[in-house]
Amino acid sequence: MSDPEITPDVIAAHGFTPAEWEEVNRILGRAPNFTEMGIFSAMWNEHCSYKSSKKWLRTLPTEGPQVICGPGENAGVVDIGDGQAVVFKMESHNHPSYIEPYQGAATGVGGILRDVFTMGARPIASMNSLSFGEPAHHKTKQLVHGVVAGVGGYGNCFGVPCAGGEVRFDPAYNGNCLVNAFAAGLADADKIFYSAASGVGMPVVYLGAKTGRDGVGGATMASAEFDDTIEEKRPTVQVGDPFTEKRLMEATLELMATGAVISIQDMGAAGLTCSAVEMGDKGNLGVVLDLEKVPTREENMTAYEMMLSESQERMLMVLRPELEAEAKAVFDKWDLDFAIVGETIAEDRFLIRLNGEIKADLPLKALSGTAPEYDRPWEPTAPAPSLTDIPSIDPIEGLRALISSPNYASKAWVYEQYDTMVMADSARTPGFGAGLIRVHGTDKTLAFTSDVTPRYVKANPVEGGKQAVAEAYRNLTAVGAVPLATTDNLNFGNPEKPAIMGQFVGAIKGIGEAVAALDMPIVSGNVSLYNETDGTAILPTPTIGAVGLIATSDRIIGFDVREGHVALLLGAAGSHLGQSALLAEAFGRSEGDAPPVDLAAEAAHGDFIRANHAMLGACTDLSDGGLALAGFEMAHRAGLGLTLATGDTAALFGEDQARYLIAASAQDADTLRASAESAGLTLTEVGRFGGDTVRFGDASAPLADLSALYGSAFAQTVT
Template sequence: MSNTEIQDGNALPTVETARKLGVLPEEFDKIKDILGRTPNFTELSIFSVMWSEHCSYKNSIVWLKTLPKESDRMLAKAGEENAGLVDIGDGLACSFKIESHNHPSALEPYQGAATGVGGINRDIFTMGARPIAQLNSLRFGNPELAKTKWLVKGVVKGIGDYGNAFGIPTVGGELFFDESYNTNPLVNAFSAGIVEIGKVAKATSYGVGNPVYIVGSATGKDGIHGATFASEDITDKSNEKLPAVQVGDPFMEKLLLEATLEIIATGDVIGIQDMGAAGIICSTSEMSAKDGFGMMIDLDKVPTRQANMHGWEILLSESQERMLVVVEKGKEENIQAIFDKWDLHCMQIGEVTDSKRLHFYQHGELIADVPAHDLVLGGGAPQYHRAYTEPAYFEEFKKFDTNAVKDVDAAEIVTVAEHLLSHPNICSRQWVSQQYDSMVGTATRTTNAPSDAAVVRIRDVKRPNYNKSIAMTVDCNSRYVNADPFVGTQIAVSEAARNLVCSGAEPLAVTNNLNFGNPYVPEVYWQFVEAVKGMSKACLKFNTPVTGGNVSFYNQSSDDGPVFPTPTIGMIGLIEDPERQTTLAFQESGDLIYLVGAPKDDIASSEYLYSFREVKKSPAPAFDLEEEHSLQESLKAIISSKMASSIHDVSDGGLFVAVAEAALPNNLGFQIATDSNFRKDAYLFGEAQSRAVVSIKPAMQGAFQKLLGEALKTPHALIGQVTNGGFVVDGQTIIASEKAQELYNGSLGKLFS
């Protein structure tokens, strides 16, 4: 095809044009080879977004392929559908996924976060699954900065307003502050839904002549080149790219949810895909490439919000609440009637062809002719093996000597306790969670029975007494990962599994959100590679395959450098019997408190060391994967024995914070004793892994010790007793219950209100 046959009113692009669109010179040459000619501006724009890191994973896919992706429960190949899918028994499956909206949230926190929530929920219901719960993982810079306060308030309100209006409960998440996130906050959104096996919708396209529809909202100029924007560093000029931030409408999304599930139920849908990153061009190319078909699309038929939009603007717009649907020919009236009922746009814009190419027309002229396969991940999109180098700081961190830090004395224990209970990385997230509706749908089982993971009952209209629940969590201590990406990511996977196990669930599978700096920086890429290796090792150990997820590179700036490497782990588990659900909260004064797992003389990378002692350079906390696996198997046995009144894992803030968090929900106290074989700061505030606090009734003591000592051979120690008030360590009242409640529950609100 000659250039004269491709019309868009623009001169042919140059290498400099390509650079401005984020296309490397060698990639520009490859595009010309693929097309057999120089692309026009529309075609180059198409390749620029589809070959961006955000869409193609060109700098990460070679390592993502090494992650474990197989188990008996996996129902969809990792990354090949809109979201992951695992079998939970009884003819049901759980669809779940996590994705980032970091760059948009850095510029416009309210809409950036809100549209992140909308996008991840669309990924779930395009699978045919009804969303049942949402989580989020949020990271911000120094909380004392005015900019951080603005970002936090905007992001939290955006998540709350969108999720609450959409009607899906937000049931948990995590919040972390560090100066490495001053410029680049991380906003990772997670959603999970339930679908009947056999009624799952696919992101595919086939059948020559089958009509192609765009449904939902009209298309505007918001979000154009958003995928490209997400694939570059934040700079002083990033505010000029505000049009790359999408605008959301949760009420429209609610209508779209109901209409989408209704059309899928008809059986008339061949394929369906959310229009997220890169909009129409992403959906048309990925759906076409999957089964080797093509499409002919008339852009004049796309409902638009603004007049005289260019073809490339329509193709690349990331306007929210839109889907691309391929329908069985002859069933058009059925689909149209459903969308008319829900008062949503439903417009046929093209049809499936056998050309394996995408032909886009506007004003009767062909403005782009591109091969679908060459645009997509796993097709012709480039895949790079980037150079990586161990950073100099890695060996520096290993030189840390615990003995160089003085231990705490009796008076200092009080100061450290108050510091940790009020620290924004540890204190209650009540100020955040109260802005979210966690009870809509009345299926949340952890609102009044807090546990280490959120638990949501599965509703089945065919079985009113159905009692299975999905447990879910998002976890990553990025300080650990920065200190040692290989070990730190193993810890992230382990903590996610541990949180599920402590709640009574069996871990099933993982979705991940890999947040890193610029992949062209060898030290940053080394962090990424080591993190993937660590994730693989831990996921294999816990039999939790990776169902998919998201890679977010370029989270760095010239002022602050890269963010802490943050491979956020989203993990789901299954609770077969509601009697297995276990709270983290102490239940009654007089109950015995046990530490299960072996303490260590270790304070490395702890919040105590980092923010109280202000020692920033230390390795990851003590961790052994075999020891962790053994602990989790022991916790499962404890829950099966029905001996535990509560179980809470020891993580951020160490043993003292874990015991405090167990006492606070029911306004109880505790008396515990330290072990003279260990430093007091390490015993109380160190964050060595593979430990949990378990409370039991005194009458259970003999059987409990026999189970752990003889049957399981798990390290354990009776460390104290639940009381009616006061936090007492070694006979010294560290803090009164009332003050502890004030510090723990009120500090975040005081900081941001």
Template sequence: MSEITPEIVAEHGLNKEEYALVLEIMGREPNLLELGIFSVMWSEHCSYKSSKKWLKTLPTEGPQVIMGPGENAGVIDIGEGYAAIFKMESHNHPSFIEPYQGAATGVGGILRDVFTMGARPIANVNALRFGEPDHPKTKHLVSGVVAGVGGYGNCVGVPTIAGEVEFDPSYNGNILVNAMTVGLARADRIFTAQASGVGNPVVYVGSKTGRDGIHGATMASAEFDDDSDEKRPTVQVGDPFTEKLLIEACLELMQTDTIVAIQDMGAAGLTSSSFEMASSGDMGVELNLDQVPQREDDMTPYEMMLSESQERMLIILKPGKEHIAKAIMEKWDLDFAVIGTLTDSKRMVLKFHGEVVGDLPIKPLAHHSPEYDRPWVPTPDSKDVKPEDVKEAADTTAALKTLIGSPNMSSRRWVWEQYDHMVMGDTIQRPGGDAGVVRIHGTNRALAVTSDCTPRYCLANPVRGGAQAVAETYRNLTSVGAKPLAITDNMNFGNPERPEIMGQFVGCIEGMRDACLALDYPVVSGNVSLYNETNGKGIMPTPVIGGVGLLENADRLATVAFGAENETLVLVGESKGHLGRSVYMDVLEGKREGNAPVVDLAAERRNGEFIRSRIEAGLLTSCHDLSDGGLAAAVADMAIASGMGATVTKPATCSVPTTAWLFGEDQGRYLVSVADAESFLSAAKQAGVSAEVIGRTGGQGLTLPGGSTISVAELRETNESWLPNYMAS
């Protein structure tokens, strides 16, 4: 009787056609271990089978790119012989089931993707999305995820310097936990997973292998239903202490001339790491599973190959260097085991108790994974909301107060004070600014990092939303004075087998591509998380963009806090009063309608370059990009950050209704304060950049047109109280 029944195939998430391909590749029926390996390697999570076709269309090249997608993380040149290595990755499904460990291991996983390439992690960022505040699970999930992100990042001693938190009913059954790490390496000391050298030892280091996380990659590739809680055993448990030791041990080992290739064991653990290494070097590999350090008794080859136990690395050493690697691992009290050798068979041969228990061809399995051109339909156009069709706020100050005290606009201080954002002693812009900024240790250069996405725009118009997400990171990096260099993307979507979801994906990619091309701002790494659906209800399309930029002179860092009293506020970029899909419409009018704002990419670039030139010349005293909540929210942020008031005046020539002018979310805009307005305006004119004076700094209160004066203290109290009160309630 056949060991592999159709039920077993289905349990492994493979459909009929896929199983037929398995049979063809194997030339025989696979055993259960082999089937398990196919299952994880061909899971959506590992194979990108639904998304590959579209991801290929993203621009990935540029003079700053050292290594683009395809490696563990993207690598860019940041000058003076240094490289920044970064990537963002999702841990959505596990975090919903077990928020603390799900989030913690998400951070651990992305750290490993970065240090496996030879970089010391220097900054963490995370983008979190939860269900509506009133949903019974939300508070528990927020509390667990935030504690998990902090618990891991704080312990390993990497500062968490930026991020975002959003609430929306579409995430009620599928929260999003996207974690990003930025690492620093010497540009000529980058390590890859490309195996070479027949007979070279395959070495296992780190934690022991347990039964945790078996089939995690398969779980991440399926929809949830009411029984999702039963999947808890597939969530891994993190050990940040071991990770810290692993970072130090690996970086120490990388200083010696012993490593051929190195790869972390992430999703699909030993299976994917060994396959990736052998396949990228076009090698074969033979593993003796008896040698795998095991945490539990009587583990089977199936369990060992599919376990997602954390804090493990696979290394191909140069011949005869085992003793050096072993001594370093022992210094750090980490397991070290030679578990196999490289061969020229181009096959993976797995031995256990002296017998061959698995024998699979490497290339066909890794490279001939199914690739789907899933049917898709474009998202129907939304009708625009005209500024004059929105009724004027009776009191714009009261509206602002409601807005900045609302769940999605309130301060995230409660979150980031639980993250160590200062460890490593180089954080020059802490959370709460437009981007987090860390100095490159021992130099006066600095990296700025931000993550952004506006899912409500993506829902209304995926193409505009995709472009906007990229542009917003560009703007946030620009606002601190950094030159945007490259992005990582974390594509969170619903079930790609539904054409309308696939249409959202295709649309967002199109918008992202346009923006990346227009801004010379390529994608160097990324991650796709599909099937974010529960009982057939999907999340809003959420392509989170992580942007990295460079400040060549850290002293020129710009911040959102006003510089001095009685300076001129200048609004850069055109204001048309776009209220469609704005937070104003959502919070004040209770309407989620209209189209997403257009991103004029030429203006985006022109305005960004102009702002950066002013910051570099030291001509701005503060700078903030305009995003959710428009001009009014931006000026409120700046007042709160500086403890200084301002008076905003609508230019006499402006025909946009006051409410739309204050709260509209037109793109490509910045609010700056300057000491010398005249020369600033003339420089803007020369650069073809739209700029107008809209007020002055000073005093203890903020005064808006169409409103009254509100004290900065009251603004701060309103902005900072919602989240702690909610979490305490």
């Protein structure tokens, strides 16, 4: 089969700008052939090369005494004491999930799980952050059902508990949903596996499932906007098999125990190309591949197809040759492919052969180290005008507007489709605050959360970036955890537009400032750009996944809200309604500035919560919906009414930051207030739990009626 002609249209379809294509020709001193063009396209696209974001990603704090491995590997690694480490990362599968929701979401889960166990860690938790268009849009219900089924179908079969996540709806996502998948695993701190190849003449081994044509060109597709040709992109979506992935994990972890692994890399975006290039580049080695040795499940695959396939459940390894027999026996046992497909070489060369014929001969370093890097023009987001027209509403009607919206109603319809208890170490399942997973065989517990408020980021990227980190910090703190580190999934529109690039730059500045102030370094992450359809961008959505540690089980802040417990507000009274949930849901308005974030106050309040954990019956942070929504959610979970003294709209629904709602006994409340006063903090009694009514000022409603609305609104919207 002869290669297609390389025309200007073919070059453009592979994502090259004229200047980039000229640079490829200059590097090679000749025109590339079709396979070589595909390899360059895979390595130089936005999804793999981060060419628009590298400049700014370098500014993020990534180090700390707790960090064992920061960005650059398959996942970040953080020390949790006693010779153990938590390994975690978040990645997007946005474009594939919009094109084919079930498989797009499923393979997103599969890919992030591989990133974790490739490092030598056994996965113990997953999360997902999902953003969909407005519920009335003709495609939203299909996307919600397909994505949720895909996330659950893969994760449940693989056998990892879902610890939490978030779901939002906004018209800005009508043409481009977001599916951000998170996974975390446990490993021995001295047995982490990395991807840098070492040693000349070492065997390069293909592991796992066979290669097909699914996903060919997927990384390039993920680096472009959508338009009316979207349905033609369906073949670029991968197909996943969670049962094969489960076997691959067990085989990989068993293989690692043999000592046969020099380096190992997941085959994710750009498949065999990216995994081989990254291993060689990090080890300053070249790689030779003989593609006729690659296990395939389709006939007559070309070199181009094999190099760019994104078939799932595959790994690439550099092997200690003396342990080949032991390594192969492991994969034979698990009925998975094990094939030596090449070797490492000393020279800077990526040589691809098929049946003895050279299909590509490229300088390996040029594919990775000299990928384009752009300093895109950017313009700062104009300051949002202050909200001067402060609306007023009956407080119970305001609450009803929130809890009847799919954005703030119970997400039980979603998380009940996920296995949250598999492995039997879940200490708190989704539905209220951070998820908790016990570290098996110890008294430690890990806490997980995922947070961002996109409307804040659009109004004020710097404060919105700060707030995403601050909310993650509060969610971890509210269960008693010491925040350890973060991973980010930076979802934005077209970076070639200065306004969009300005959103990205502002958010990075805010995130960097917050993770430094709150000692939550970024240890891994993903950038997803070009999330636009027909020129309409998504809301800027820099999702923050965060992990915290609770050293002993007696430091967990549980949920014990009783009749007569006092409701205490740590922090200032509510006042900020700009960009608030109430404004959006009750009035259909997105106006005003994002709330400012005081990072010193965040740290001081977090320290106070952890220091006084034993006196807290329950604790939650205040974010969307302010005191009213936080108080209702606590009352709903306790099955007890709540009386808040104030009926003021801003006091109830303001989204001022650095605040927590606490439930405590009257005696403990007195002690807490004295402790807060001595620390110079504001802790105010705002109400009481008890009875069967929710009362805000003079307005009231039966808790049972509100709980019924809260529990049913989401399912009624999407079914």
